[in-house]
Amino acid sequence: MRRPPQLTQREGEIVPFLASGFSRAxxxxxxxVSEETVKxxxxxxxxxxxxxxxREAFYALKNYAEYYALPxxxxxxxxxxxxxxxIVDTNANEMRVxxxxxxxxxxxxxxxxxxxxxxxxxxxxxICIDGVKQQxxxxxxxxxxxxxRYIPPIKRGKRFQRQTKIVxxxxxxxxxxxxxxxxxxxxxxxxxxxxRFVGARTPKKIGYSVHSNTLTVVDKSLEWDCGTQSARLxxxxxxxxxxxxxxxQW
Amino acid sequence: xxxxxxxxPREQExxxxxxxxxxxxxxxxxxxxxxETVKRHTRNILVKFGAKTLREGMWDISDYLNxxxxxxxxxxxxxxxxxxEHVYDVDTRTMTVTHAHSxxxxxxxxxxxxxxxxxxxxxxxxxxxxxxxISPSGDEVGRKKYVLTYKKAKMQGDYFDRKxxxxxxxxxxxxxxxxxSAWTAFPAAxxxxxxxxxGYRVPDQLWSEVQQNSVxxxxxxxxxxxxxxxxxxxxxxxxxxxxxxFRWIW
Numbered sequence: 001m002r003r004p005p006q007l008t009q010r011e012g013e014i015v016p017f018l019a020s021g022f023s024r025a026x027x028x029x030x031x032x033v034s035e036e037t038v039k040x041x042x043x044x045x046x047x048x049x050x051x052x053x054x055r056e057a058f059y060a061l062k063n064y065a066e067y068y069a070l071p072x073x074x075x076x077x078x079x080x081x082x083x084x085x086x087i088v089d090t091n092a093n094e095m096r097v098x099x100x101x102x103x104x105x106x107x108x109x110x111x112x113x114x115x116x117x118x119x120x121x122x123x124x125x126x127i128c129i130d131g132v133k134q135q136x137x138x139x140x141x142x143x144x145x146x147x148x149r150y151i152p153p154i155k156r157g158k159r160f161q162r163q164t165k166i167v168x169x170x171x172x173x174x175x176x177x178x179x180x181x182x183x184x185x186x187x188x189x190x191x192x193x194x195x196r197f198v199g200a201r202t203p204k205k206i207g208y209s210v211h212s213n214t215l216t217v218v219d220k221s222l223e224w225d226c227g228t229q230s231a232r233l234x235x236x237x238x239x240x241x242x243x244x245x246x247x248x249q250w
Numbered sequence: 251x252x253x254x255x256x257x258x259p260r261e262q263e264x265x266x267x268x269x270x271x272x273x274x275x276x277x278x279x280x281x282x283x284x285x286e287t288v289k290r291h292t293r294n295i296l297v298k299f300g301a302k303t304l305r306e307g308m309w310d311i312s313d314y315l316n317x318x319x320x321x322x323x324x325x326x327x328x329x330x331x332x333x334x335e336h337v338y339d340v341d342t343r344t345m346t347v348t349h350a351h352s353x354x355x356x357x358x359x360x361x362x363x364x365x366x367x368x369x370x371x372x373x374x375x376x377x378x379x380x381x382x383x384i385s386p387s388g389d390e391v392g393r394k395k396y397v398l399t400y401k402k403a404k405m406q407g408d409y410f411d412r413k414x415x416x417x418x419x420x421x422x423x424x425x426x427x428x429x430x431s432a433w434t435a436f437p438a439a440x441x442x443x444x445x446x447x448x449g450y451r452v453p454d455q456l457w458s459e460v461q462q463n464s465v466x467x468x469x470x471x472x473x474x475x476x477x478x479x480x481x482x483x484x485x486x487x488x489x490x491x492x493x494x495x496f497r498w499i500w
Contacts, residue, residue, distance in 0.1 A: 059271075140370070143392055212324060215325070
């Protein structure tokens with residue numbers, strides 16, 4: 001996904017209409033301005049999306065309308081890069097996950113950001129966001145939701161980083177077949193998900209799959225490198241509602 | 251979402267070019283056709299999508315491509331109707347969840363059907379699909395999967411119904427504040443989601459919420475009916491990645 005351009009408030013209001021096929025007259029009527037004004041706004045929007053025609057800009061407009069025209073806190077940011085490093089340590093019987101986000105605030109002021117973590121087979125020991133230990137604010141849809149607050153709130157246009165460190169206890173499930181998945185809850189540019197196995201034993205097989213709503217999806221844009229002790233999954237256009245999963249068998 | 255139209259193979263090939271912003275002569279070049287033929291195909295496509303202009307039909311075409319335009323269809327089914335009824339019985343300490351779907355098969359063959367059940371607060375007692383009791387066949391990111399293999403596979407274009415019933419044991423969470431949710435795993439045209447409280451006590455407060463990627467969003471298209479022990483949502487265009495929920499406080 002491309003980084004969204006900065007639109008003025010009025011332009012932001014017009015985008016959903018353009019993306020859903022409204023004519024200039026209809027938009028003008030709805031917003032109570034003249035058609036000429038709508039025309040001017042439209043050409044400014046097209047310039048910002050690097051397009052000559054509406055038809056060319058359609059996909060970008062549609063994405064923009066879906067993700068940023070909603071007043072939701074998660075979509076107040078654009079995530080340039082999501083890098084996940086996972087280390088499965090069989091000696092220490094734990095799995096350590098480090099998630100690095102390179103964020104940009106596109107609708108401010110931003111007061112809080114959420115992190116979600118699904119309940120799996122392994123037991124979550126600790127979770128730290130930017131060095132601060134977190135407690136879940138609620139459990140919903142099988143997912144623990146954590147929240148970190150920004151005081152003072154982050155202003156629009158500012159770039160910032162977030163690092164999340166998670167430690168899972170593998171207990172007696174160490175040599176059960178298992179998986180770990182990553183999903184983007186913010187619109188993101190690139191996703192890199194690396195896994196490394198440390199310890200006396202290496203897995204027999206490492207594989208990956210992509211899911212959407214528990215259905216398996218074919219994603220041709222993925223790059224996949226796999227060794228005996230490590231694997232890397234990379235995509236330039238991660239989808240918001242997809243789960244990128246790496247699984248392994250001992 | 252409207253049920254997807256039936257396209258010829260050539261129309262399906264042309265479709266991705268229409269939304270990517272290629273012009274008629276570029277499409278004609280790519281397929282070795284004349285521009286007139288492409289014009290004819292485009293017109294036929296627009297008629298099937300019920301649109302006069304490409305701009306008007308763009309939204310539907312792009313939805314079609316997202317959902318069905320892949321070589322392996324992402325969504326093998328289209329749901330014409332989803333009726334979800336949740337009955338919370340305080341006296342017997344159970345909750346019965348009944349989902350009735352009217353499906354149309356979009357893929358060549360549809361051999362097995364699966365449902366995903368969340369086990370957050372309530373404990374699953376039993377799951378029935380089409381009157382047959384099913385045991386779980388695997389964990390998937392905080393959900394349990396239940397699979398029923400059809401004796402006779404459904405073929406492309408077939409209309410069929412599916413009904414599943416999940417019985418939850420609520421005794422551990424009796425009179426704790428909690429929620430109940432429903433979502434469509436497939437593109438759907440219409441969904442009714444209702445909750446009914448039975449027994450000697452009704453909740454103090456009952457309200458509804460829509461979520462996408464763990465974030466609460468505003469969905470103005472949802473119609474709400476409300477009483478003290480009953481509530482119903484009518485959703486005319488449910489999205490596969492949206493979750494509709496009821497919350498209550500005792």
